[in-house]
Amino acid sequence: MMNTIEEHKLAFMNFTSGLLGGGGVQIDIKPPSRVLLVDDEPRMLSSLGELLKTGGYQLATAVSGFEAIDHLGKGKFDLVILDMSLPDISGREVMDFIISSDVDTDVIVVSGNNDIDSAIGALKRGAFDYLRKPYAREELLKAVGNVLKQRDLKADNQRFAWQLESSERVYRYFVENSPDIIYTLNNEGMFTFVNNRVEQLLGLSREELIGKHYSSLVHDEDNELARYVFIERRVDERASRNVELRLRSHKGYCESRTFENSLLTISFSSMGMYALNQNENNPEFLGTYGVARDITERKRAEELIAYHAYHDILTDLPNRVLFKDRLGLSIIQSQRNETKLAVMFIDLDRFKLVNDSMGHVRGDELLQQVAVRLKECLRRSDTLARLGGDEFILSIPDLRDRQDVAEIAEKFLDCLQQPFFLGSTEVRISASIGIAMYPDDGSSIEELVRHADLAMYHVKAQGKNGHSFYDSSMVDASHQKLVVEQDLHRALERGELEMYYQPQVDVSTGRIVAAEALMRWNHPERGLLTPSEFLPFAEENGLMIPISDWMLESICNDLIEWNTTLNEPVRVALNLSPQYLERGKFVEKLTSALKRHEISPQQIEIEVTENTFIRNPDHAIEQFNRLCQLGVSIAIDDFGTGYSSLAYLQRFSIHTLKIDQSFVKEIHWESAHSPIILAIISIAKGLGLNVVAEGVETEIQSRYLERAGCNIMQGYLYHRPIPKTKLIQKLAELESEQLEKSFEQAGAK
Known part of the structure; x- marks a missing residue:
C-alpha cells in the first residue's frame, strides 16, 4: 500500500x-x-x-x-x-x-x-x-x-x-483543502509550514504553530518516537513510513488523536536547491516534509474489534481465549505463591427448554441476567467467562482448601435458584457445577478445564442442580460414554436395534386401541438399553436421522406382518425427533414408505413434544398440515411440561394430548385433586381432542383418570413394552376372546 x-x-x-x-x-x-x-x-x-x-x-x-x-x-x-x-x-x-x-x-x-x-x-x-x-x-x-x-x-x-507539480497556485489550493495535515519543518524541528487542516483537527491555527517546535504537539509518551519522525534525514524509499503518534488537541478539544505520519526528507539535491559553490557530495540538510493522516476512528475500530475478539458480545464477559490467557497467568502465580486454584465449569439446567419454548431473544435475556448474578458473587481476582451457549467457566485463585470453593459453588446455586423475569414471565432454573483444583487435579490449562467439565457432567448424571469435585473415576465414566458412542455407529450395521411396542388400552372396553413404538438396543455387552440410554448420544453425533430412517422402515415392516395376521388394523404411535422433523425430510419419507408398503396412513400417529413445534411454529404448521392431508394423526407427548401457549393448540392440526407420567405419579389416592390433569382433560374435550394418560401403574391412578374423563391409558398396570411377536400374540388372543364373546352373545339371543 x-x-x-x-x-x-x-x-x-x-x-x-x-x-x-x-x-x-x-x-x-x-x-x-x-x-x-x-x-x-x-x-x-x-x-x-x-x-x-x-x-x-x-x-x-x-x-x-x-x-x-x-x-x-x-x-x-x-x-x-x-x-x-x-x-x-x-x-x-x-x-x-x-x-x-x-x-x-x-x-x-x-x-x-x-x-x-x-x-x-x-x-x-x-x-x-x-x-x-x-x-x-x-x-x-x-x-x-x-x-x-x-x-x-x-x-x-x-x-x-494531480496538481502538485503543475503550478504552485494549484498546489497551495489543494494542500489547504487536504483531509490530511501537511507540514514542513526546518533542520531544528521548527514548523515552517502547516496547512489549515491542523486547525480543524487540533484547534490550533497555522500562525500559532509557525516557528514552534514539533514537540509542543506531541504526546509526552510519544516524544522519543517523534524524534525519528520529525527529524528524518533519509529520502526516497528509505524514508520513514506509517509511524503512529498521538498529538495533543487544544482549544476545547478534549481528546488526543492518533496520526499516521508518512515522511519525506528534503535536501538540496532532492529539491534542486543549492547554494553557490555547494559541495554536491555533502548537501546541507534543510528540514522535513510530512503528511499526517488522522486515523483516530480507525484505531477506535481496531480497539473495538480487539475487545470483541476477547469478550463475549452477549454478556460482555471474557471469552474462551481471554479466559485461557488469564488462567495461565493465575497458574503461574499459584506456583510462585504455593496456593491453590480452582476452575469451575457451570452449565445451566433447563436452559434449552426456556430457549426453545420462549424463543432465542428471551434465552439471550436469561443468559445476560445469569451473567450479572454470577459476577455479583465474585472477587476482583476471579475471572468469569462464557464459553458459549449456556456454559460458563470460572477461575478462582488464592484458595486455602476445597471448602472455600464449595462455599462459592453453593453461593452460585443459591443465587441462580431465585426467579428470573423474562418480560412478564417468571422462570426458574438451576445449574450443574463441576470443579477441578490446581495442582491436585491437573497442572495445565487443558487438564483443569477438561476435568472440571467431566465433574460437571457427573452432576448432570446425578440429577443436576448441584456441584461436584473432579475425581479420577470420572475419566472411566467418560471413557464408557465414548465406547457407547462408538458402538452406536456400528449398531445399525449389525442389526442390534429392535422396536418394542407398549399398548394403549381403552379401559372402558379392555381393548388395545393403539401401541406406542419404543426403540431398544440389544447391546452385545450391556444388554437391552432403553432410548434414554443411547438416543442422546445419537442426537449429539448426527445419527438421529439414519436411526429414525431405520425406525420408520422397521415399523412399516411390522405393520405389514400385523395386517396379515390380525383381522383389525393396529394404530402405531411413533416418537419423532425434532431433528428428524426439521432436517430429515420426514413427510416425504413417510409418504413414500406408506405407499411402498401399502399401509393406510390412518394406522400412523406421530408423537412430538410441545417444544418441538414451539421452536419453529411456521415450519411445524406446514409439516403438520401435510401430515394431516396425508391422513396421519398427531399427538402432543408430555403435554403440560413445557412453556407452550394454549393458542398454539388452535393453530396446529392436533388430534391427541398425552398426559405426562410425572403428573400421573402424583395421584396417590382416589379422592386426590390434580388440577393439572383435570385442566388437560378439560382442554382436550373443549378442543375435541383425544386424551391419553402415560405411566399408569396403579389401580388408584386408573380409577381416578377414568372418573376424570380419560379412558385411554398406557402404563405398566396394563402392559410393559414388548417385542412385535408378543404384541401380535396378545392382539390375536384378544381378538379370539372377543370373537368367543360375540358367539356367546349370539347363542344367548
Whole structure:
C-alpha cells in the first residue's frame, strides 16, 4: 500500500499531466458507488439489498465465492460485503484473490463465526471492518458509510495530488483543502509550514504553530518516537513510513488523536536547491516534509474489534481465549505463591427448554441476567467467562482448601435458584457445577478445564442442580460414554436395534386401541438399553436421522406382518425427533414408505413434544398440515411440561394430548385433586381432542383418570413394552376372546 506522501505526489502528477495534455481541468461527476453483496443465503442477500438500496448504491449479488471472483474480474466495485462461509470457497480465499489480483476495492466482512482467528485473518487481509451476525442495521450502514467516505477521501487526495507539480497556485489550493495535515519543518524541528487542516483537527491555527517546535504537539509518551519522525534525514524509499503518534488537541478539544505520519526528507539535491559553490557530495540538510493522516476512528475500530475478539458480545464477559490467557497467568502465580486454584465449569439446567419454548431473544435475556448474578458473587481476582451457549467457566485463585470453593459453588446455586423475569414471565432454573483444583487435579490449562467439565457432567448424571469435585473415576465414566458412542455407529450395521411396542388400552372396553413404538438396543455387552440410554448420544453425533430412517422402515415392516395376521388394523404411535422433523425430510419419507408398503396412513400417529413445534411454529404448521392431508394423526407427548401457549393448540392440526407420567405419579389416592390433569382433560374435550394418560401403574391412578374423563391409558398396570411377536400374540388372543364373546352373545339371543 502506498504511503500518504506517495499518494499525494502521484495523484498531483497525474492531475497536472492532464492539465498539460488536455488544456484544462476536467470535472467528473462521481458515479454511484458500486457494491457487491456476497452471501449464500438468498434471504440475507435480499435483506442486505433492501437495506442498502435507499443509499443510491449500484448493487450486485453473488451466492458463491467463484461468482464473486467472476464479478470482481469483470467490473470495478467500491465495496464488497463478504460472508466468510460460502458453499464453494471461503471468504478468505476471495480476499486472497482481491489482494493477489490488486483489485481496487474495500471489504466489509460479515460472519456468524465467533472464532477470533477468523476476525484476525480478515483484518490481516485488509478488511475495513468485521461484523458478526446478527448485526444491527445501523452498525452495517455506519460501516458502509465509513468505508465509502474513506474511499471518497482517498479519491480526493488523488485529485489533489494531480496538481502538485503543475503550478504552485494549484498546489497551495489543494494542500489547504487536504483531509490530511501537511507540514514542513526546518533542520531544528521548527514548523515552517502547516496547512489549515491542523486547525480543524487540533484547534490550533497555522500562525500559532509557525516557528514552534514539533514537540509542543506531541504526546509526552510519544516524544522519543517523534524524534525519528520529525527529524528524518533519509529520502526516497528509505524514508520513514506509517509511524503512529498521538498529538495533543487544544482549544476545547478534549481528546488526543492518533496520526499516521508518512515522511519525506528534503535536501538540496532532492529539491534542486543549492547554494553557490555547494559541495554536491555533502548537501546541507534543510528540514522535513510530512503528511499526517488522522486515523483516530480507525484505531477506535481496531480497539473495538480487539475487545470483541476477547469478550463475549452477549454478556460482555471474557471469552474462551481471554479466559485461557488469564488462567495461565493465575497458574503461574499459584506456583510462585504455593496456593491453590480452582476452575469451575457451570452449565445451566433447563436452559434449552426456556430457549426453545420462549424463543432465542428471551434465552439471550436469561443468559445476560445469569451473567450479572454470577459476577455479583465474585472477587476482583476471579475471572468469569462464557464459553458459549449456556456454559460458563470460572477461575478462582488464592484458595486455602476445597471448602472455600464449595462455599462459592453453593453461593452460585443459591443465587441462580431465585426467579428470573423474562418480560412478564417468571422462570426458574438451576445449574450443574463441576470443579477441578490446581495442582491436585491437573497442572495445565487443558487438564483443569477438561476435568472440571467431566465433574460437571457427573452432576448432570446425578440429577443436576448441584456441584461436584473432579475425581479420577470420572475419566472411566467418560471413557464408557465414548465406547457407547462408538458402538452406536456400528449398531445399525449389525442389526442390534429392535422396536418394542407398549399398548394403549381403552379401559372402558379392555381393548388395545393403539401401541406406542419404543426403540431398544440389544447391546452385545450391556444388554437391552432403553432410548434414554443411547438416543442422546445419537442426537449429539448426527445419527438421529439414519436411526429414525431405520425406525420408520422397521415399523412399516411390522405393520405389514400385523395386517396379515390380525383381522383389525393396529394404530402405531411413533416418537419423532425434532431433528428428524426439521432436517430429515420426514413427510416425504413417510409418504413414500406408506405407499411402498401399502399401509393406510390412518394406522400412523406421530408423537412430538410441545417444544418441538414451539421452536419453529411456521415450519411445524406446514409439516403438520401435510401430515394431516396425508391422513396421519398427531399427538402432543408430555403435554403440560413445557412453556407452550394454549393458542398454539388452535393453530396446529392436533388430534391427541398425552398426559405426562410425572403428573400421573402424583395421584396417590382416589379422592386426590390434580388440577393439572383435570385442566388437560378439560382442554382436550373443549378442543375435541383425544386424551391419553402415560405411566399408569396403579389401580388408584386408573380409577381416578377414568372418573376424570380419560379412558385411554398406557402404563405398566396394563402392559410393559414388548417385542412385535408378543404384541401380535396378545392382539390375536384378544381378538379370539372377543370373537368367543360375540358367539356367546349370539347363542344367548
